Amino acid sequence: MPIRKIIHIDMDAFYASVEQRDNPSLRGKPIAIGRPAEERGVIATASYEARVFGVKSALSTAEAFRLCSGLILVQPDFTxxxxxxxxxxxxYQNWTDIIETVALDECYLDVSHHRSATIIAHEIKKRIKDQLQLTASAGVSVNKLLAKIASDINKPDGICVVEPGIVSEFIKKVPVKDINGVGSETMKKIYxxxxxxxxxxxxxLPLIKMIEYFGSFGEKLYYYVRGIDDRPVFSDRESKSIGTETTFQVDMYDLKKLHxxxxxxxxxVVSRGIEKSLKWRTVTLKIKYKNFKQITRSKSFDYFDDDFSLFSDEICLLLKEIDITQGVRLSGVTISNFVHKEDEHYLF
Structure with a gap:
């Protein structure tokens, strides 16, 4: 079987870096992107200067200011x-069409058809810096799991390559908490x-013990801790859904903050759908409680749309079905049932 060549690109403090790029007075200062504390806002991202104080994404704005009194809060500009x-x-399309967008600032690229993934990663980083005056970190390896872990190692503006011959030794040193899908509850169980x-x-641990200890996730974890991950890079062109999810470092009990x-x-996800000239009929809310019980709630409309406010209102209704007292460890949103805008008129 041919060796896959996967690149994980992760922009460095993306929203904050964009604001510092566009406003020189913010450079070198602790800034965070988010809503004001009086609106019970949360931090979307923080500059590296702010991270020194412990300011990070998903933190409440009020707590962020307690950690860093000199923090500069910038309202997000998603447009x-x-x-x-x-x-x-x-x-990215200069090198491959097999691109899986994870978020506005993060994606996987499958460049298996190229001779050197490492050279491509360097070229992509240079192109981003030259064209956009922003920096990205890259991880290069034989699968998505390893590429993502690698992209975090030399941040910011770094690159890390995990070659096939060193996978077994590399993965041994990786903390389990850095494995995709491992959250606070899994780590509590491990400890x-x-x-x-x-x-x-x-x-x-044998496979049977991993499943005994960690349920259905135990089988995935058994292979992940060995550096094995067969998940393909799903080309956005072939996506049947677009989603994003966040695993919280601390279980969530605040419904307004979760909202x-x-x-x-x-x-x-709406912005990613619009980028691809899509409209959709279905929005899905995914919640995983601290006991690993997972629920999903969906709403499908009789028509296609791409209006954020429409789906935001529906998400608010779906969220009312969530029992926040159980403690939420993960939330996710997915849109699906697509139509391309250019094809929409053929449906009628």
């Missing part, structure tokens, strides 16, 4: 971020069982 995301997508904290520690986060997730 601008979406426009830049479109430019990023155009850059309570005294299993250690690295992928190497969990490799001693704010879910609304921002909806903004992301």
């Amino acid at each position: 601008k971020y979406e426009a830049i995301s479109i430019e990023l997508y155009k850059i 309570s069982l005294h299993l250690g904290s690295t992928c190497n520690d969990l490799q001693v 704010e986060i879910i609304n921002e997730q909806l903004r992301e």
Whole structure:
């Protein structure tokens, strides 16, 4: 089987970096993108200067100011971020059409048909810096799991390559908490069982024990801690849905804050749908409680639309069915049942 070549591109503090680029007075200062504390806002992202103080995404704005009294809060400009995301997508298309967009600032590229993924990653980073005056970090490896882990290693403006021959040694040192899908509850279980904290520690467990300890996720985790991940890069052109999700570092019990986060997730997926000239009929809310029970709630309309406010109102209604007292560890929003705008008139 041919070796796959996967690149994970992650823009560095994307929203904050855009604002610092466009406003020189913000450069070198701790800034955060988010809504005001009086609106019970949450932080979408923070500059690296702010992260030194512990300011990070999903933190309440009030808590962010408690951690950093000199923090500068900037209102998000999603129209601008979406426009830049479109430019990023155009850059990626110079090398491949197999692009899976995870968020406005993050994507996977399958460049298996090229000779060197490492050279391409360097070229993409240079093109982004030259054209957009922004920096990105890149991870290069044989699958999505390893590429994503690698992209975090040399941030910001870094690159990390995990070649096929070093995968087994590389993954042993990776903390389990850095594995995709592992949240606070999984780590609590691992610590309570005294299993250690690295992928190497969990490799001693047979598959049957992983499933016993971690349920259905145990099978995935069994392979992930060995650096094995067969998930394909889903080309956006072939996507049957567009979604995003967030695993919280601390379980969520604040319904208003959760609503704010879910609304921002909806903004992301709506913008990605609009980028692709799509309209859709269905919006789905995904919630995973701290006990790993997962529920989804969907609403389908009789017509296609791309209006944010329409789907935001529906998300608000779906959210009323959520029992926040159980503690929410993950939320996600997905849109589906697409039609291309250019094809829409053929439906009638």
